[in-house]
Amino acid sequence: TAEGVPGGKNVTVEFEDGIAWVRLNRPEKRNAMSLELAIEMNEVMDALELDDRCGVFVLTGEGDAFSAGMDLKGFFRETDGMTDLHRKRAYRENRDWQWRRLMMYGKPTIAMVNGWCFGGAFTPLICCDLAISSDDATYGLSEVNWGIIPGGVVPKAVQTLVNDRQALYYMMTGETFKGQKAKELGLVNESVPADKLMERTREVAKVLLEKNPLVLRNTKLSYRYIQEMNWEQAGEYLMAKGDQTTFMDPEKGRHEGIKQFLEDKTYKPGLGAYSR
Numbered sequence: 001t002a003e004g005v006p007g008g009k010n011v012t013v014e015f016e017d018g019i020a021w022v023r024l025n026r027p028e029k030r031n032a033m034s035l036e037l038a039i040e041m042n043e044v045m046d047a048l049e050l051d052d053r054c055g056v057f058v059l060t061g062e063g064d065a066f067s068a069g070m071d072l073k074g075f076f077r078e079t080d081g082m083t084d085l086h087r088k089r090a091y092r093e094n095r096d097w098q099w100r101r102l103m104m105y106g107k108p109t110i111a112m113v114n115g116w117c118f119g120g121a122f123t124p125l126i127c128c129d130l131a132i133s134s135d136d137a138t139y140g141l142s143e144v145n146w147g148i149i150p151g152g153v154v155p156k157a158v159q160t161l162v163n164d165r166q167a168l169y170y171m172m173t174g175e176t177f178k179g180q181k182a183k184e185l186g187l188v189n190e191s192v193p194a195d196k197l198m199e200r201t202r203e204v205a206k207v208l209l210e211k212n213p214l215v216l217r218n219t220k221l222s223y224r225y226i227q228e229m230n231w232e233q234a235g236e237y238l239m240a241k242g243d244q245t246t247f248m249d250p251e252k253g254r255h256e257g258i259k260q261f262l263e264d265k266t267y268k269p270g271l272g273a274y275s276r
C-alpha cells in the first residue's frame with residue numbers, strides 16, 4: 001500500500017497520477033466485508049480526503065471479487081455475540097464508510113466492479129458517484145437465499161437507482177445478473193470487457209481530474225442534499241450553494257470560465273472545461 005496511508009491489510013491504496021486505486025483486500029474471502037475491514041476503510045477514507053495524491057477515489061476489489069457482501073463470519077457471527085452497545089458501534093463503523101462517507105465524500109468516487117458483487121456490497125457500489133463494471137462481474141441480492149431480508153441500507157440504496165419491479169424481482173428471487181444487465185438496471189454507468197475495465201475507469205477519472213475540484217465536489221454534494229428537499233427549498237439551497245462555491249473557490253473558476261469564453265475566446269463551455 002502507498003506510503004503514509006493507514007491500512008494495508010484489509011484495504012490497500014495505490015496512487016497513480018491523481019487517481020487513488022483503493023482495493024478491498026481479502027481476495028481469499030472474496031473481499032467479504034468484516035468489522036476489521038470497516039474500521040480500516042474509515043481510517044483510509046479519512047486520510048485520503050485530505051491527501052493531495054487522491055484526486056479521484058476508485059473503489060475496487062483485489063482478485064476476482066468486488067465484494068461478496070457482508071462477512072457472514074467476521075461481521076454477523078462476530079456482532080451477534082456482542083452487547084447492544086458494542087453491536088451498535090460495529091454497525092456504525094460499517095455504515096460510516098459504506099454510505100455516509102462515500103455518499104458525501106470530498107473527492108469524486110468511482111466504483112470499479114471487477115467481479116462478484118453481492119448483498120451488502122450494493123451499498124458502497126450505489127453510494128459511489130459513478131460506477132463502471134466488467135461485463136464478467138456477477139451481481140446478486142442474495143440475502144433471501146440465506147434467510148435474511150436485505151438489510152443495512154441496501155433496499156434504500158437500490159431504490160434510488162432501480163425501479164420497483166426490477167428491485168423486487170432481484171431481491172425476491174436472488175437471481176444473479178452480469179455487468180450489461182447492471183447497466184440496463186441503472187446500477188452502473190457502463191459495462192466494458194474485463195480487459196478494458198481499468199483503462200476505461202482511468203479515462204473517466206482523468207476527465208474528472210481536469211475539472212475544478214471544489215465545483216465538482218459541490219456539484220455532487222448539492223445533488224445529494226436536494227434529493228430530500230421540495231422545489232422551493234432546492235432552488236433556495238442551490239442559489240446559496242452556488243454563491244458559497246464562488247466565494248470559497250481558490251481558483252475563482254466562475255470568473256475565469258466566463259472570461260476565457262467571452263473575452264479570450266479560448267474554449268467553448270458546451271464542449272469542454274476552461275483551462276486551469
Ligand code: ACO
Nearest residue numbers: 028029030032068069070071072073116118119120142143
Ligand atoms: N462472508 C464470509 N465468508 C465468505 C463470504 C461472505 N460473504 N463470501 C465468501 N466467503 C469465504 C468462503 O467462506 C470461503 O472461505 P474458506 O476458504 O475459509 O472456506 C472463501 O471466502 C472463498 O469462498 P468460496 O465460496 O469458496 O469461493 P467461490 O469463488 O467458489 O464462490 C461466491 C464465490 C459465489 C462469492 C461465494 O463465496 C458466495 O456465495 N459468497 C457469499 C455471497 C453472499 O451471498 N454474500 C452475502 C450477501 S448478504 C449481505 O451482504 C448482507
